[in-house]
Amino acid sequence: DRIAFVGPNGAGKSTLLRLVMGSEKPDEGSARLGEHNVIAGYFEQNQAEALDLTKTVIDTLFEAVPDWTQTQVRSLLGSFCFSNEAVFKEVGKLSGGEKARLALALMLLSPCNLLVLDEPTNHLDIPAKQMLESALQEYEGAALIVSHDRYFLAQVANKIVEIKDGELLLYRGDYAYYQQKKQEELELLQTSEAEAEKEAKRAANRLKQKSKAESRRKRPG
Ligand SMILES: Nc1ncnc2c1ncn2[C@@H]1O[C@H](COP(=O)(O)OP(=O)(O)OP(=O)(O)O)[C@@H](O)[C@H]1O
Ligand SMILES: [Mg+2]
Incomplete structure (x- = not known):
């Protein structure tokens, strides 16, 4: 599954993703990744800050895949929208979005069967976001994705988990299904509120009638 939070x-x-990754310990209960050879790749919310700023873009990638050829590395960088000149830039001189793209390229290189992505589309422009969308659509492993980007989630998630007041509410469908369910919940709430209002009015009316009747009865004569 590709589950959106x-x-x-x-x-x-x-915090939930950090618990899943084991980089934070739960105060109560336990968190574990399961026994089935789960290899997780983690993209932190501020992942780009973890890059080595003094290296060039191409050297950063070569460090991850030392046995690749120059052509392979440059073709991968090309698919992450790095132009020919940009691959020789120092990471420290990249823009926020370029850093995010580099961090994503690095993560997608690592062999993993679970992607844990915390707001991966922050800083990405439209082509880079589309590239990530199709990479995720083709990806065969599982993914846990946190994002505030509804359009992105509509493209990549098949289940939605809403975090509300410390609880997880699972919606067994994609983002369109989630929105439809939310709409239904809202309508249900509105009808029950309207019903309650009507009932309160009826009760108030009954009370009025009763007191009128009583005051008529009490009237002398
Ligand atoms: N190390 C920490 N120690 C204490 N409180 C923390 C710590 N990290 C986060 N929190 C608090 O826990 C709550 C949840 O933070 P978290 O970063 O998980 O939120 P989030 O849902 O990812 O929000 P956002 O959408 O802004 O990224 C926040 O109130 C935050 O202040
Ligand atoms: Mg967050």
């Missing part, structure tokens, strides 16, 4: 700022999405 959604929820407002501070809901605990990044």
Whole structure:
């Protein structure tokens, strides 16, 4: 599955992914990745900050795949929208989006069967985002994805988990299904609120009638 985690700022999405990755320990309970040879690749929310700023783009990649040829590395960088000149730039001189693209290229290079992505589309321009979308659509492993980008999630996720007040609410469908369910929940809430309002009015009316009747009864004569 490719599961998207959604929820407002501070809901605990990044924390949840860190628990999954084991980079943070739970205060209570336990978190584990399972026994079935799960190899996770992790893209942190501020992943780009973890890059070595003094290396060039191409050397950064060569470090990850030392036995690749120059052509292979440059073709991969090309698919991540790095132009011929850009591959020789120092990482420290890259823009935020270029750093994010490099970090994603590095992550997709590592052999893993579970991608754990924390807001991977931050800083990405439209072509880079489309590239990531198709890379994820072709990816055969599982993925846990945190993102505030609805369009991106609509393209890549097949299940949605909403984090609300410390609880996980699973929606067994894609983003369109999730939105439809949310709409239904909202309508249900509105009808029950409207019903409650009507009932309150009816009760108030009954009370009024009753007190009128009583005051008529009490009237002398
Ligand atoms: N190391 C920490 N120590 C104490 N509190 C923390 C720590 N890290 C995060 N928190 C708090 O835990 C809550 C959840 O943070 P988290 O980063 O998981 O949110 P998030 O859902 O990823 O938000 P965003 O959408 O802004 O990225 C926040 O209130 C945050 O202040
Ligand atoms: Mg976060």
